[in-house]
Amino acid sequence: MDVAPPGRAVSDSPPLLETAGLTKRFGSLTACDAIDLRIASGEIHALLGENGAGKSTLVKMLYGALAPDAGEIRWRGEAVSIASPAAARRLGIGMVFQHFSLFEALTVGENIALALPKKAVTHGLDGTIRTVSRQYGLPLDPHARIADLSVGERQRVEIVRCLLQEPRLIIMDEPTSVLTPQESEVLFETLKRLSQEGVAILYITHRLVEVVEIASRATILRRGRVVGTADPRAESARTLAGMMVGSDIGAVDKPEARMTGAERLRLQGLTLAADRPFGIGLQDVTLGVRSGEIVAIAGVAGNGQQELFDAISGERLAASDDAILIEGRPVGRKGVNERRRLGAAFVPEERLGHGAVASFRLSDNVVLTRHATRDAIARHGLIDKKAATDVEGRVAERFDVRRASPDPRASSLSGGNLQKFVVGREIDRAPTLLVVSQPTWGVDAGAARIIRGALIGLAEAGAAILVISQDLDEIFEVADRIAVMSDGRLSEAFPAGSLSPERIGLLMGGVHHQHDGTSDGEAGHAA
Amino acid sequence: MRLDLVPRPEPSGRMALLSPVIATVLTLAIGAALFLVLGVDPARGLYVYFVEPLTAGWSLVELVVKAAPLALIAVGLALCFRANVWNIGAEGQFTIGAVCGSAIPVLLPDWQSPAVLPLMLLLGLLGGALYGAVPAVLKNRFGASEILTSLMLTYVALLLLDWLVRGPWRDPGSYNFPESVLFSSAATMPVMGEGSRLHWGVLFAPLAALLAYLRLGTSVQGFAIKVTGAAPRAARFSGFSGGAVTLGVFVVSGALAGLAGIVEVAGTIGQLRPTISPGYGFAAIIVAFVGRLHPLGILVAALLLALTYLGGEGAQVTLGLSANVTRLFQGLLLVILLGCDTLIAYRIRFERRGRPAAGEASRG
Structure with a gap:
């Protein structure tokens, strides 16, 4: 594969897409400040930056979802005004969103039909969806209802919907965050093929390793400005991260072996029926987490991780008390606050609407998990606002939560900062057991480092930590033992050092007893 | 040229307060146009409706007497609406409260004791609470929409009252008028002055508002109520049961509506009749929203809605307008208010077609 080296397109012909001085302000915040960007046909162009660097704003302007305040966009050398996503699609710009823009009540086919021009919607559409989705290794059932699909499957719908429009430029916002390594590889092959066909790809990701692997050019944003462009093939993930956060990033310090102590969490044959049609149930899940260790559960989204989290936190009750032990006490039928009082703390995957309430101030979000924990946040049924505000200030300071004013609404924080707050709120309780789902999903490198460091610090202080994550880099960075979730079953927890990413990929696909030598990447998701 | 709704970074506190004012002004403007169409001088129409009731002592008393049940009901409804629970059946809970409390003076007309009135109030509270619990149980148990069940139960309650006063509870000495016996003095709310219609029962409204304000x-x-309304998933994570909250707010709002009902018959009317409310239970929905679902704001909003009732009566007498004009005003106010509430989370931007000029955003 040969892609255009940086600079070549400039001299020959105008680039496919170019922006000059593109600016967008939200009130007093300049989200994008005079952005100059050029993308040539057939190149895979990575857009890098921390949360809040302006990446999403920039691509929303390119996709017609936001109108720029100043500057211009040129498409094949001509200044254009992209008034709406439909206009962007007519030009040949397609987008795969990070936060999915799907109607939950409709089927896959209906959602795709909605995005296509009227004349393209025919009776053959279902067949086309099947063919195209299979062709790109993202199989889909056109009749499945979105509400029943996992996060990973929803993303497939987004990608396939975009591909069906035969775009000249595809904007992808964190496309691999919910895929297995093998699926990511398939996607990369797809992207490379599209690139050879002359389709340009603007690829937004936090996974620097991927940038190095597939991108031919990278533009790095920081605080709304372009701080540099690089040829990723000449860089390493670490140097790119340094450009992104503006300082050299060190890996989190992890000692080789931690002392482990008493078992603080025990799952014993935990079985849970699926709570919706096509949902995933839990089957005979058994796991122990000891004081001082971090156990990670890897797996592709929608294989029962959410159900497992809900069962451990007590948001869904198990069939018997003995299925879940916290500090040796049977709690399978006990509520979430009873478990919190035993020293457990929980951080769910969804920040807004689950771990925090968007319209509430941070101090009220402190009350959310601490009103029944003997924390003096609430006594005799009355809330102590002062105590809650103190916690808010303490967490913000300790976890570097950047906020415009003291005690703002949760909705005003960027994703990374809110995640630091939600994790920090629980760590502030000094829990003896922390269960955290996707601790750094959609979070920038700086925030991820702070969060992972805090998890490791907590484990060293003697807490037991269970991390549910789809990010293998993260898992290898923090975990002492790794178990893999697939189709509602949990594998044995293996010492982290004894597992390769490939082996985990196989376990994710439900292949539990395959020897590494006898299988290739395909076996992982053949099931 | 086009209008854009641009999301605000934070909900505007100023707009939250301004929105009811804008809505009131728009309602008045549309009302003026309406008077014009009906052949009434708009200035005179608006005067009769909204100013005249404020010019006499007796009508100010009447304003408070009418605002009290509205506020009492609306405080309970605000709790429901805050929890994203839609109790549309306050009119029914009001009626059942009135019926339950009236059981004592109707069935035991000769019982004269200081215990009578407190017992009546207690029965009114209980009756309203139990009647309010029905839609909550149906929702928790069967997933039935509380909007439909609570509304339909209103008609059950109204028909029950109608049957009682025409049948078993009719005063034998009423010459066949459909009404109960007149309540004895022991079963009547004491008034604040000789011959006044201002009874002590109006104080329940500010009391309930204050309590709700503090508790909320x-x-x-x-x-728990606020979390359940804002994010049900987060409420579960916080350890609150959605079903318990639904039941709780329905019981409390039913109890307050029931209390308003028994206070109305024991304080203002003095007996049961086929119609004991000019739609207080429905108007209180408007009061709750105009009052920003805030217990103290509701006290102000209740006075405003009471004004439309009083003005409507005046308009019937002096202008010969239909009583439906009052309901029209109330409905207009709610619809316009909900429209104006968009401005709390969004601001309007006028935009010329195509690319905005540079510097456009600096206005933000």
């Missing part, structure tokens, strides 16, 4: 702001239960 500082108690864990109030927190």
Whole structure:
């Protein structure tokens, strides 16, 4: 594969897409400040930056979802005004969103039909969806209802919907965050093929390793400005991260072996029926987490991780008390606050609407998990606002939560900062057991480092930590033992050092007893 | 040229307060146009409706007497609406409260004791609470929409009252008028002055508003209501049961509506009749929203809605306008208010077609 080296397109012909001085302000915040960007046909162009660097704003302007305040966009050398996503699609710009823009009540086919021009919607559409989705290794059932699909499957719908429009430029916002390594590889092959066909790809990701692997050019944003462009093939993930956060990033310090102590969490044959049609149930899940260790559960989204989290936190009750032990006490039928009082703390995957309430101030979000924990946040049924505000200030300071004013609404924080707050709120309780789902999903490198460091610090202080994550880099960075979730079953927890990413990929696909030598990447998701 | 709704970074506190004012002004403007169409001088129409009731002492008393049940009901409804629970059946809970409380003076007309009135109030509270619990149980148990069940139960309650006063509870000495016996003095709310219609029962409204305000702001239960309304998933994570909150707010709002009902018959009317409310239970929905679902704001909003009732009566007498004009005003106010509430989360931007000029955003 040969892609255009940086600079070549400039001299020959105008680039496919170019922006000059593109600016967008939200009130007093300049989200994008005079952005100059050029993308040539057939190149895979990575857009890098921390949360809040302006990446999403920039691509929303390119996709017609936001109108720029100043500057211009040129498409094949001509200044254009992209008034709406439909206009962007007519030009040949397609987008795969990070936060999915799907109607939950409709089927896959209906959602795709909605995005296509009227004349393209025919009776053959279902067949086309099947063919195209299979062709790109993202199989889909056109009749499945979105509400029943996992996060990973929803993303497939987004990608396939975009591909069906035969775009000249595809904007992808964190496309691999919910895929297995093998699926990511398939996607990369797809992207490379599209690139050879002359389709340009603007690829937004936090996974620097991927940038190095597939991108031919990278533009790095920081605080709304372009701080540099690089040829990723000449860089390493670490140097790119340094450009992104503006300082050299060190890996989190992890000692080789931690002392482990008493078992603080025990799952014993935990079985849970699926709570919706096509949902995933839990089957005979058994796991122990000891004081001082971090156990990670890897797996592709929608294989029962959410159900497992809900069962451990007590948001869904198990069939018997003995299925879940916290500090040796049977709690399978006990509520979430009873478990919190035993020293457990929980951080769910969804920040807004689950771990925090968007319209509430941070101090009220402190009350959310601490009103029944003997924390003096609430006594005799009355809330102590002062105590809650103190916690808010303490967490913000300790976890570097950047906020415009003291005690703002949760909705005003960027994703990374809110995640630091939600994790920090629980760590502030000094829990003896922390269960955290996707601790750094959609979070920038700086925030991820702070969060992972805090998890490791907590484990060293003697807490037991269970991390549910789809990010293998993260898992290898923090975990002492790794178990893999697939189709509602949990594998044995293996010492982290004894597992390769490939082996985990196989376990994710439900292949539990395959020897590494006898299988290739395909076996992982053949099931 | 086009209008854009641009999301605000934070909900505007100023707009939250301004929105009811804008809505009131728009309602008045549309009302003026309406008078014009009906052949009434708009200035005179608006005067009769909204100013004249404020010019006499007796009508100010009447304003408070009418605002009290509205506020009492609306405080309960605000708790429901804050929890994203839609109790549309306050009119029914009001009626059942009135019926239950009236059982004592109707069935035991000769019982004269200081215990009578407190017992009546208690029965009114209980009756309203139990009647309010029905839609909550149906929702928790069967997933039935509380909007439909609570509304339909209103008609059950109204028909029950109608049957009682025409049948078993009719006063034998009423010459066949459909009404109960007149309540004895022991079963009647004491008034604040000789011959006044201002009874002590109006104080329940500010009392309930104050209690609700304090509980909502500082108690864990109030927190549960707000979380459940804002993010049900987060409420579960916080350890609150959605079903318990639904039941709780329905019981409380039913109890308050029931109390308003028994106070109305024991304080203002003095007996049961086929119609004991000019639609207080429905108007209180408007009061709750105009009052920003805030217990103290509701006290102000109740006075405003009471004004439309009084003005409507005046308009019937002096202008010969139909009583439906009052309901029209009330409905207009709610619809326009909900429209104006968009401005709390969004601001309007006028935009010329195509690319905005440079510097456009600096206005933000």
